[in-house]
Amino acid sequence: xxxxxxxxxxxIKNKILSGELGPGDLLQPETELASSxxxxxxxxxxxxxxxxxxxxxYTIPGKGNYVCKPTRKHYEMQFDEVExxxxxxxxxxxxxVKIVETNRKLMEKLMxxxxxxxxxxxxxxxxxxxxIEYIVMYLPYERGNPIVEDAIKxxxxxxxxxxxxxxxxxxxxxxxxxxxxxxxxxxVLQLKDEYIFLVSQGIYSTEKNSVISYxxxxxxxxxxxxxxxxxx
Amino acid sequence: xxxxxxxxxxxIKNKILSGELGPGDLLQPETELASSxxxxxxxxxxxxxxxxxxxxxYTIPGKGNYVCKPTRKHYEMQFDEVExxxxxxxxxxxxxVKIVETNRKLMEKLMxxxxxxxxxxxxxxxxxxxxIEYIVMYLPYERGNPIVEDAIKxxxxxxxxxxxxxxxxxxxxxxxxxxxxxxxxxxVLQLKDEYIFLVSQGIYSTEKNSVISYxxxxxxxxxxxxxxxxxx
DNA sequence: TAGTGGTCTAGACCACTTC
DNA sequence: AAGTGGTCTAGACCACTAA
Numbered sequence: 001x002x003x004x005x006x007x008x009x010x011x012i013k014n015k016i017l018s019g020e021l022g023p024g025d026l027l028q029p030e031t032e033l034a035s036s037x038x039x040x041x042x043x044x045x046x047x048x049x050x051x052x053x054x055x056x057x058y059t060i061p062g063k064g065n066y067v068c069k070p071t072r073k074h075y076e077m078q079f080d081e082v083e084x085x086x087x088x089x090x091x092x093x094x095x096x097v098k099i100v101e102t103n104r105k106l107m108e109k110l111m112x113x114x115x116x117x118x119x120x121x122x123x124x125x126x127x128x129x130x131x132i133e134y135i136v137m138y139l140p141y142e143r144g145n146p147i148v149e150d151a152i153k154x155x156x157x158x159x160x161x162x163x164x165x166x167x168x169x170x171x172x173x174x175x176x177x178x179x180x181x182x183x184x185x186x187x188v189l190q191l192k193d194e195y196i197f198l199v200s201q202g203i204y205s206t207e208k209n210s211v212i213s214y215x216x217x218x219x220x221x222x223x224x225x226x227x228x229x230x231x232x
Numbered sequence: 233x234x235x236x237x238x239x240x241x242x243x244i245k246n247k248i249l250s251g252e253l254g255p256g257d258l259l260q261p262e263t264e265l266a267s268s269x270x271x272x273x274x275x276x277x278x279x280x281x282x283x284x285x286x287x288x289x290y291t292i293p294g295k296g297n298y299v300c301k302p303t304r305k306h307y308e309m310q311f312d313e314v315e316x317x318x319x320x321x322x323x324x325x326x327x328x329v330k331i332v333e334t335n336r337k338l339m340e341k342l343m344x345x346x347x348x349x350x351x352x353x354x355x356x357x358x359x360x361x362x363x364i365e366y367i368v369m370y371l372p373y374e375r376g377n378p379i380v381e382d383a384i385k386x387x388x389x390x391x392x393x394x395x396x397x398x399x400x401x402x403x404x405x406x407x408x409x410x411x412x413x414x415x416x417x418x419x420v421l422q423l424k425d426e427y428i429f430l431v432s433q434g435i436y437s438t439e440k441n442s443v444i445s446y447x448x449x450x451x452x453x454x455x456x457x458x459x460x461x462x463x464x
Numbered sequence: 465t466a467g468t469g470g471t472c473t474a475g476a477c478c479a480c481t482t483c
Numbered sequence: 484a485a486g487t488g489g490t491c492t493a494g495a496c497c498a499c500t501a502a
Contacts, residue, residue: 003471029487040473042274045488053285061488062480073310075406077460080305172462174307178410178427178453195410195427195453221410221427226458228309230404235490261468272492277469293469294499 004039008047011037016056016067023069027057030065075228079174079199081135081215086223087127095122095188097152099141109202109214110140117141119148124188127223134188134218140211147212170212171204176226185218197224236271240279243269248288248299255301259289262297307460311406311431313367313447318455319359327354327420329384331373341434341446342372349373351380356420359455366420366450372443379444402444403436408458417450429456 015021027033034044048065051057059065082089100120102112110118119141125133139148179198181191189196199217204210247253259265266276280297283289291297314321332352334344342350351373357365371380411430413423421428431449436442 005471031487040475042474043472046471049281059488060481062482062486064487073312073315075309075311075404077307077309078305079307079460083305172307174460174462176408176458176460177456178429193425197410224410226408228311228406228408230406237490263468272494274493275491278490291469292500294467294501296468 004037005043005047005050008037008039008044009050012047012051013056021067023067025067026063027065027067073230075230077226077228079226081133081199081201081217082125084224084226085125085127085132085219086225087132089125089127089132091126091129093124093126094152095124097121097148106138106214110138110211112140112211119151121148121151131189132220132223134185136216136218138214151213172201173204174199174201178221179218181218189218189220191220194221196221236269237275237279237282240269240271240276241282244279244283245288253299255299257299258295259297259299305462307462309458309460311458313365313431313433313449314357316456316458317357317359317364317451318457319364321357321359321364323358323361325356325358326384327356329353329380332370338370338446342370342443344372344443353380353383363421364452364455366417368448368450370446383445405434405436407432410453411450413450421450421452423452426453428453 012021012027021027028036030041030044030048034041037044048057048059052059055068057065058068078084098120099117102110102114102116102118106112106118107114107116110116112118117140119139121137121139123135123137124131125135137151139145139151141148177198177200178195181189181194181196185191185196197217197219199219201213201215201217203212203215205212244253244259253259260268262273262276262280266273269276280289280291284291287300289297290300310316330352331349334342334346334348334350338344338350339346339348342348344350349372351371353369353371355367355369356363357367369383371377371383373380409430409432410427413421413426413428417423417428429449429451431451433445433447433449435444435447437444
C-alpha cells in the first residue's frame with residue numbers, strides 16, 4: 001500500500017500490540033523475514049532500525065532481534081533557567097564573582113581535588129523588581145578560561161555554550177527538588193515561609209571528560225511549571 | 233580507520249563544532265559528498281540518518297540537507313508515581329471510587345462534554361503508615377470499561393497499560409508544580425504548612441484519539457527528586 | 465528540465481554466537 | 484561449521500523543488 005518499510009514497521013508494531021509477539025520474544029532471522037515480506041534485507045533492516053530507535057525491539061549481534069519490554073516512564077522535558085520561568089525576566093544582577101575554597105560537595109560535583117580553586121558566580125533574576133530566581137554557578141578555576149568570562153556576562157548556559165562553540169560535546173544532568181530555603185536564599189529571594197524549587201545542574205564535557213560547571217538554581221515555586229511529554 | 237559511516241558522522245560533527253559548518257548551512261548534495269568521502273550514497277545516507285536523529289542536521293526533500301540550530305534544552309526524565317518515590321511504598325489504600333459530576337477543568341482535560349459522567353478514583357500511598365502521596369484519577373465513564381477496574385486494582389499506570397495491552401499507542405503529558413495544598417489534600421497527607429509537588433498527568437490514546445485518563449499526584453516534597461539528563 | 469532527496473534491490477564480505 | 488546480524492556497494496526508479 002504505502003511505503004514498504006513503514007508497512008513492515010506497522011505490521012510488527014501491531015503484532016507486539018496484539019500480543020502475538022511478547023516481550024523478550026526472538027524474531028525470525030532478518031533474511032527469513034525479508035523474504036517472507038517480499039523485500040530485500042536492506043529494506044527490512046531499515047524497518048528494524050526504526051523499531052530499535054522507537055524502543056520496540058533490540059538487537060544482539062550474532063543472535064537475533066528481540067522484542068523489548070515496554071517502558072513508558074520516559075518523558076522529554078525542556079528546562080532553561082531563563083525561558084522556562086512563567087514571567088519575563090527583566091533584570092539580572094550579578095551579586096559577586098569570587099574564588100572560593102572547595103568542599104566535599106564541590107569536589108564531588110566538579111570532580112576536582114582538594115587543592116583546586118573554584119570560581120563561584122552568583123546572580124539574581126528579577127521580574128518587576130522582584131527577585132524570582134537565584135543562581136549559583138561553580139566552575140573549576142583556570143587562568144584565562146573564557147567560559148568564566150561568559151558565565152559572568154550571559155544569562156543562561158545556552159548562550160554560554162554557543163559562545164564557546166561547545167556545540168554538541170556536552171552532557172547535562174539535573175535534579176529537581178523542593179527545598180526549605182536556608183537563610184542566605186531566603187534573604188536573596190526575600191522569602192517568608194515559601195518552599196521553593198531547587199534545580200541542581202551538572203554540565204560535563206564528554207570530549208575532555210571533565211566537568212565544565214555545577215549550578216544551583218533556586219526558583220520561587222509559583223514561577224515554574226515543568227512540562228514533559230512521553231510518546232510511545 | 234573505524235567504521236565508515238561513523239567516521240563520516242564524526243567528521244561532520246566536527247565541522248559543525250569547529251564552525252566550518254554553521255546553523256542553517258546547506259550541505260553538498262548526497263551524491264557529491266558520497267563520492268568525496270569515497271563511499272556509496274547508501275553509506276552516506278546511513279550517516280545522515282544518524283545525524284538527523286541526533287539533531288545535527290535536518291533534511292528538506294528535493295532541496296537538501298541543512299545544519300540544525302543547536303538546542304540544548306531537552307532533557308530525558310523518568311517519572312513513575314510509585315517507583316520514583318524516595319521510600320518504599322508499603323501500603324496503598326483506596327479511598328473511594330465514585331461517579332462524579334464533570335466540571336470545566338475535567339471537560340477540558342478529558343475532552344468530554346457537559347453530560348458525560350466521570351469516574352473518580354482516589355488512593356493514598358503510604359510508607360511506614362505515613363501518607364506520602366495522594367492520587368486522584370479521572371476516567372471517562374463507560375459501562376464495562378476494563379481500564380476502570382484495573383485502575384482500582386493496580387498501583388501505577390505502568391501496570392494498568394500492560395494489563396490492557398495498550399502497549400505502545402499512548403501519549404502522556406505531565407506538568408510539575410509546587411503547590412500550597414488545599415484543605416482536602418492537607419487532611420489526606422496530614423500536612424501542616426509544607427508545600428508539595430503536584431504532578432498533573434494526562435494520558436491520551438493516539439489510536440482512538442481519545443483521553444484515557446487525567447490524574448493528579450500530590451507528593452510530599454521531601455520524597456521526590458526528579459532526575460533528568462540531556463545528551464548532545 | 466535538471467537536480468535533489470526517498471525508496472528499494474541483489475548481492476557481497478565480515479565478526480560474532482552457537483554447536 | 485553454520486547461522487546470525489553489521490557493513491557496504493552500484494545502480495535503479497520515483498516524487499519533489501526550482502529555474
